[in-house]
Amino acid sequence: MVRQHRNGSKGVWLTAILAASTNATPVLTSTGLLRTVNNTLTGVADDIKHLFLSDTAPVHNSSRCKVYPGDRNWPSDRAWETLNQLVDGQLLSRPDPLASVCYNGPLYNQAECVKVTAYWNESYSHFDNAVEMMSPVTQGMTCLPPNIFDSGNCTRGGFPLYVLNATEPKHIQMGVNFARNTGVRLVVKNTGHDFLGKSGGKDALSIWTHHFKDIEYFENFVDEKVGYSGPAFKAGVGVQAFEIYKTAHEKGHSVVGGEGETVGIFGGYIQGGGHSPLTSLYGTGADQVLAFEVVTADGKFVTANSTSNTDLFWAMRGGGGSTFGIATSVTVKAHPDFPTTASRFSFTSEKIGNETFWAGIRAYVDYFIPNADAGTYAYWTLIPNVWTGIFTFNMSPFFAPNKTLEETKALLQPWFTRLNDLGINFDPNITHFDSYYEAWRSSFPLETVGKINSTTGSRMFPRANFETEEKRDELFNHLRQSSKNNRVQVHFNIKAVDPANSDNAVNPAWRPNILFAQQAVRWNPNGTAAETLKVRQEFQSGDMQRWRDISPGAGSYLAEADRLEPNFGQAFWGDKYPRLLELKAKLDPHDVFFATTSVGSERWKVESVDGLPNENGKLCRVD
Ligand SMILES: Cc1cc2nc3c(=O)[nH]c(=O)nc-3n(C[C@H](O)[C@H](O)[C@H](O)COP(=O)(O)OP(=O)(O)OC[C@H]3O[C@@H](n4cnc5c(N)ncnc54)[C@H](O)[C@@H]3O)c2cc1C
Ligand SMILES: *[C@@H]1O[C@H](CO)[C@@H](O)[C@H](O)[C@H]1NC(C)=O
Ligand SMILES: *[C@@H]1O[C@H](CO)[C@@H](O)[C@H](O)[C@H]1NC(C)=O
Ligand SMILES: *[C@@H]1O[C@H](CO)[C@@H](O)[C@H](O)[C@H]1NC(C)=O
Ligand SMILES: *[C@@H]1O[C@H](CO)[C@@H](O)[C@H](O)[C@H]1NC(C)=O
Ligand SMILES: *[C@@H]1O[C@H](CO)[C@@H](O)[C@H](O)[C@H]1NC(C)=O
Ligand SMILES: *[C@@H]1O[C@H](CO)[C@@H](O)[C@H](O)[C@H]1NC(C)=O
Ligand SMILES: *[C@@H]1O[C@H](CO)[C@@H](O)[C@H](O)[C@H]1NC(C)=O
Ligand SMILES: *[C@@H]1O[C@H](CO)[C@@H](O)[C@H](O)[C@H]1NC(C)=O
Ligand SMILES: *[C@@H]1O[C@H](CO)[C@@H](O)[C@H](O)[C@H]1NC(C)=O
Ligand SMILES: *[C@@H]1O[C@H](CO)[C@@H](O)[C@H](O)[C@H]1NC(C)=O
Ligand SMILES: *[C@@H]1O[C@H](CO)[C@@H](O)[C@H](O)[C@H]1NC(C)=O
Numbered sequence: 001m002v003r004q005h006r007n008g009s010k011g012v013w014l015t016a017i018l019a020a021s022t023n024a025t026p027v028l029t030s031t032g033l034l035r036t037v038n039n040t041l042t043g044v045a046d047d048i049k050h051l052f053l054s055d056t057a058p059v060h061n062s063s064r065c066k067v068y069p070g071d072r073n074w075p076s077d078r079a080w081e082t083l084n085q086l087v088d089g090q091l092l093s094r095p096d097p098l099a100s101v102c103y104n105g106p107l108y109n110q111a112e113c114v115k116v117t118a119y120w121n122e123s124y125s126h127f128d129n130a131v132e133m134m135s136p137v138t139q140g141m142t143c144l145p146p147n148i149f150d151s152g153n154c155t156r157g158g159f160p161l162y163v164l165n166a167t168e169p170k171h172i173q174m175g176v177n178f179a180r181n182t183g184v185r186l187v188v189k190n191t192g193h194d195f196l197g198k199s200g201g202k203d204a205l206s207i208w209t210h211h212f213k214d215i216e217y218f219e220n221f222v223d224e225k226v227g228y229s230g231p232a233f234k235a236g237v238g239v240q241a242f243e244i245y246k247t248a249h250e251k252g253h254s255v256v257g258g259e260g261e262t263v264g265i266f267g268g269y270i271q272g273g274g275h276s277p278l279t280s281l282y283g284t285g286a287d288q289v290l291a292f293e294v295v296t297a298d299g300k301f302v303t304a305n306s307t308s309n310t311d312l313f314w315a316m317r318g319g320g321g322s323t324f325g326i327a328t329s330v331t332v333k334a335h336p337d338f339p340t341t342a343s344r345f346s347f348t349s350e351k352i353g354n355e356t357f358w359a360g361i362r363a364y365v366d367y368f369i370p371n372a373d374a375g376t377y378a379y380w381t382l383i384p385n386v387w388t389g390i391f392t393f394n395m396s397p398f399f400a401p402n403k404t405l406e407e408t409k410a411l412l413q414p415w416f417t418r419l420n421d422l423g424i425n426f427d428p429n430i431t432h433f434d435s436y437y438e439a440w441r442s443s444f445p446l447e448t449v450g451k452i453n454s455t456t457g458s459r460m461f462p463r464a465n466f467e468t469e470e471k472r473d474e475l476f477n478h479l480r481q482s483s484k485n486n487r488v489q490v491h492f493n494i495k496a497v498d499p500a501n502s503d504n505a506v507n508p509a510w511r512p513n514i515l516f517a518q519q520a521v522r523w524n525p526n527g528t529a530a531e532t533l534k535v536r537q538e539f540q541s542g543d544m545q546r547w548r549d550i551s552p553g554a555g556s557y558l559a560e561a562d563r564l565e566p567n568f569g570q571a572f573w574g575d576k577y578p579r580l581l582e583l584k585a586k587l588d589p590h591d592v593f594f595a596t597t598s599v600g601s602e603r604w605k606v607e608s609v610d611g612l613p614n615e616n617g618k619l620c621r622v623d
Contacts, residue, residue: 044086048079051181052086052174054299058183058590065607065620067183068203069161075182080162083178087171092163094156095130097143103154117145121448123262127191127240130208131159131200134449138197138563140608140616141452149452149525158197158615160187160206167211169328172295175207176326180297180592185619187595188322190237190267193260193449195456195560198268198322198595200615201606209267212236212328215247221331223290225306227500231334232290237266237327249437253334254278256288259379259444266330268321272559273506275494275516277377277399277440278335283498286317286506288332294325297588301328315583315599318506320558320572322595324587340401340439341408345428346394347419356422357391362476363418367411368493368514369466374411376400378493379444384483391483395428397443405432453525454488455536457562459547460554462512474550479517482543487519508574509555518560519543529610536613540564558597563613568597594619 050056059073067073075083084091098120102113119125126132136144142157144150164175179186187206189199199206214236221232231253235244242261248254256276257265265274265285274285282288291305294312304313304325315324349357361382371378377399383392400408408430419426433439465475482489496510521539523532540562548554556565558572569577577599584600594604596613608617 044082045078048076048082051075051079052083052177053181054173054177056177056181056298058180061183061590063183064623065618066185066204068185068618073183075178075184079178079182083174086174087164087166088168090165090167090171092130092165094161095159095163097154097156097159098125098129098132099143099145099151100154102145103143105154113145117147120145120148120450122446123191123193123260123449124446126449127193127210127262127264130163130165131189131206133158133189133192133194133197133200135195135197136450136452137455138614139200140202140610140612140614142616144452148450156202158200158202158617160189160201160204162204163189163206163208165208165211169293169295169301172207172209172326172328173299173301175205176295176297176592177299179205180299180590185594186592188267188326188593190264190321191240191262193263194268194321196558196563196595196597197615198598201619202616203618207326209326209328210238210264212238213243214329215239215244217247217251217334218331221290223306226290226502228290228333232331233334234291234329234331235266236329238264239266241265245437245440248334249337249435251334252337254337254436255332255334256282256285258285259440260447261444262446266327266332268559270330270332271316271319271321271323271327273318273510273557274559275492275496275510275557278401278436279496280372280375280377280494281401281497282333282335283500283502284318284496284506284510285332286504287496287498287500287502289313289317289330289504290333291331292316292325292327293329294327296325297590297592305331311583312587314503315505315580315587317502317504318573318576319580319583320595320598322593323584323598323600324593326593337435337437338402339404339432339434340399340436341403341405341430341432342397342399342439342443343408343412343428343430344395344397344443345426346392346396347424347426348393349391350388352422352424354391356424357393358476358480359422360419360424361393361479362473363422364415365466365472365476367415369463371411371493372495372514374400375402376408376411376493378491380491380493382479382483382489382491384486384488386486396445399439399443401436401439405430408432454520454522455539455562455564456490456518456520456560457539457544457547457565458516458518458556458560459544459551460507460509460513460557461515461517461547461551462509462554463514464512465551466514475515478546478550481546482519485543487521487543490518490520492516505573505576505580507555507557507572508576509553510557516557517547519547529612533612536562536564540566561597563596565597569599569602572597573599
C-alpha cells in the first residue's frame with residue numbers, strides 16, 4: 001500500500017518509521033483489518049501501539065463516563081500526534097467554530113463576523129465547517145454570532161475536540177480503533193443537518209465524512225436476492241442532494257432523496273429512513289439501498305448487502321446513523337427522470353377571518369388520502385403570528401412527479417372549487433417541467449437553519465386518521481389547536497409505498513402514513529435553562545401528547561424529531577425495536593457508536609452542563 005503524506009516534518013517522521021520496517025507497513029487485509037505483520041505497528045512506540053489496532057476490546061471500559069480531558073486515561077499528546085500520522089495528517093485539533101471571529105481572542109475579525117452573521121441561517125455556511133451543526137440549540141448555544149444570540153463567550157460547548165477529516169476508509173478505521181481502544185467519545189458528522197444534533201459531542205473525536213464525494217454509475221446492477229436489475233449509483237457518503245440529483249439527471253435518472261438541497265442523503269438521511277418527493281411512488285430512501293460499504297465497530301471495512309453481513313445491511317436501512325457502523329459508500333437504485341408538475345401558492349386569514357381560513361384547511365384534509373394514493377407529495381405549512389393574530393397557509397410545493405399539467409389540475413380542482421366557494425383568494429401557479437430535476441430545482445427554496453429558540457416534534461398520522469368524516473374532523477381540530485397554541489407547523493402529505501417489499505429497519509409507521517406532521521415549540525431565547533426546559537416539557541406533555549393520543553401505535557421520524565420524544569424506541573422503530581437492540585449488542589458490544597435517541601442509547605446520557613437536552617456535557621452510563 002502506498003501512503004501519501006503531506007509535506008512537512010510530521011509526514012517525514014512517519015515515512016521514516018515505515019521505511020525502517022518495510023515489511024511491516026500497515027496494510028488493509030482482504031477483510032479490511034488494519035494490521036501489520038503479526039498485528040503490530042512497527043515503529044509506533046510500544047506503550048501506545050495497542051490504541052490503533054483492530055479487533056481489540058477497550059482497555060478502560062469500566063469507568064462511568066467516556067474518557068475526557070483531565071481524566072487519567074485521556075490519551076497523551078503523543079498518542080493524538082501518532083493518530084494524526086496514521087491518518088495522513090488529516091486530524092484537526094480544536095477546529096474553530098464559525099462565530100469565533102466575533103469574540104475576543106486571536107481570531108477576532110469584525111468584517112468576518114458580519115459575514116458569518118449574514119449567512120448564519122443558510123446551510124451552506126455550516127456543512128463546510130468541520131464542527132458546525134445546524135441546530136445551535138443542541139450544541140448548547142456556546143458560540144453564536146452575538147447579533148443573533150449573545151453567548152457571552154465563544155467556548156466549544158457540544159463541539160468535538162478533534163475532527164478526523166477522513167478521505168479514505170482506512171482513516172475511519174484508525175479513528176474507530178482509537179476511540180474504541182481509548183474510550184474517547186466518538187461522533188460522526190456528515191453535514192450537520194440532523195434536527196436532534198446527533199453530529200455533535202463535547203470533547204469527542206469526530207469522524208467527518210463530508211469529503212467522500214465519489215459517484216459511480218452502473219447501467220445494470222443486478223441483485224437477484226433483492227429482485228433488482230437496473231440502473232444504480234454508488235455514492236460516497238459525503239455526496240449531497242444537489243450533487244447526486246445533478247449527476248442522476250445527466251444520466252436521465254432520478255434518485256430518492258430529500259427535498260432540501262444540501263442534506264447529506266447518503267449519511268444520516270438514508271440510514272434513518274428518509275422521505276422524499278418520490279416517496280409516494282418508490283418508498284423511503286432506505287428502501288432504495290442495494291449495498292453499503294462500512295467500517296464496523298471492531299475496525300473492519302466490509303460490504304453490507306443482501307448476501308454479505310446481512311444483519312448489518314438490515315439494521316443500517318432505517319436503524320439510524322452512528323449506531324452500527326460508519327458507512328463510506330451507499331449503492332442505490334436509480335429511477336427515470338420523468339416530467340413533473342409542481343405548484344406553489346398561499347393564503348392567509350387576514351381578510352377572510354379565522355372561520356373561513358380554517359374551513360379552507362378543513363376542506364384540504366378531505367383530499368389527503370386520494371392525493372397520496374395518486375403518488376403526489378405536498379409540503380405545506382401553517383404559520384401563526386401571535387402579534388397580528390393572522391394565520392398563513394403555504395403550499396410549498398404541491399409536487400406531482402410523472403404527472404401532466406391536466407392530471408395535476410384535476411387532482412387539485414375539487415379542493416380549489418371549495419376554496420373558491422368559501423371566497424378564499426389564492427393564485428396557484430401550476431407549472432409543468434420536462435424533468436423531475438428541473439421541477440425540484442425550481443420548487444424547493446433553501447430552508448432556514450440555525451434557529452436559536454425552537455425545537456420540532458413530529459408524528460406520522462396513518463390512513464386511519466383520515467378514513468371517516470369524524471376522524472378527519474378530529475385530526476383537523478388538533479392541527480387548529482396547535483396553531484392557536486402558536487406552533488409553527490410543517491406537513492408532508494405523502495405515503496411511503498414499498499413496491500419491492502423490502503425487509504429492513506425502516507419505521508413501520510411510515511407504511512400507513514398519510515400525513516407526516518411536524519410542529520415546533522418556541523421559547524424566549526433570553527430565558528433561564530429552567531424556563532426553557534419547562535416550555536419544552538409542556539410541549540411534549542401538551543401539544544405533542546394530543547397528537548400521539550389520536551394516533552395510537554403510530555410513530556415519529558428519527559431524523560426530524562424532538563430529543564424529548566418519550567419512548568423513542570417505539571416511536572422511531574415500532575415493533576422492530578427489539579431486533580434492533582439485539583443487533584446493536586451483537587454488532588457494537590462496547591457501544592463505540594452512540595447518538596442521543598439512537599438504538600441502545602438508553603444505556604447512556606449526555607450530562608449537559610445546563611440540564612437542557614443538548615450535547616454540551618460528558619457522555620456517561622445510566623446506572
Ligand atoms: C433543511 C433541511 C431539510 C431536510 N429535508 C429532509 C427531507 O426532505 N427528507 C428527510 O427525510 N429528511 C430531511 N431532513 C432531515 C435530514 O434527513 C436529517 O437531518 C439527516 O440526519 C441528515 O443527515 P446528514 O448526514 O446530512 O446529517 P448529520 O447531522 O451530519 O448526520 C445525521 C446523523 O447521521 C449520522 N451519520 C451521518 N453520516 C453517517 C455515516 N456515513 N455513517 C454512520 N452515521 C452517519 C450522524 O452521526 C448523525 O447521527 C432535512 C433537514 C434539514 C435541516
Ligand atoms: C511473526 O510471528 C512469528 C511467530 O511468532 C515469528 O516467527 C515471526 O518472526 C514474526 N514476524 C515478524 C515480522 O515479527
Ligand atoms: C468490558 O470489557 C469486558 C471484556 O470485553 C466485558 O466482558 C465487559 O462486559 C465490559 N464492561 C463494560 C462495562 O462494558
Ligand atoms: C467565558 O469562558 C470562560 C472559560 O470557559 C469562563 O470562565 C467565563 O466565565 C466565560 N464568560 C462568560 C461571560 O460567559
Ligand atoms: C479536509 O480534507 C479535504 C481533502 O483533503 C481538504 O480539501 C480540506 O481542506 C480539508 N478540510 C480541512 C478543514 O482541513
Ligand atoms: C455483496 O458483496 C459481496 C462482497 O463485496 C459481493 O461478493 C457480492 O457479490 C455482493 N452481493 C450482491 C448481491 O451484489
Ligand atoms: C383569530 O384567532 C387568533 C388566535 O386564536 C386571534 O388572536 C385573532 O384575534 C383571531 N382573529 C379574528 C379576526 O378574530
Ligand atoms: C409514470 O407514468 C407512466 C405513464 O403514465 C406509467 O407507465 C409509469 O408506470 C409511471 N411511473 C411510475 C413510477 O408510476
Ligand atoms: C410560475 O412558476 C414558474 C416556475 O417556478 C415560473 O417560471 C413562472 O414565472 C411563474 N409564473 C408566474 C406567473 O408567476
Ligand atoms: C437568511 O436571512 C436573510 C436576511 O434576513 C434573508 O434575506 C434570507 O432569505 C435568509 N435565508 C434563509 C435560507 O432563510
Ligand atoms: C425566538 O427568537 C426570535 C429571534 O430572536 C424572536 O424574534 C422570537 O421572538 C423568539 N420567540 C419567542 C417566543 O421568544
Ligand atoms: C434577548 O436579549 C437581547 C439582548 O439583551 C435583546 O436584544 C432581544 O430583543 C431579547 N429577545 C427577546 C425575545 O426577548
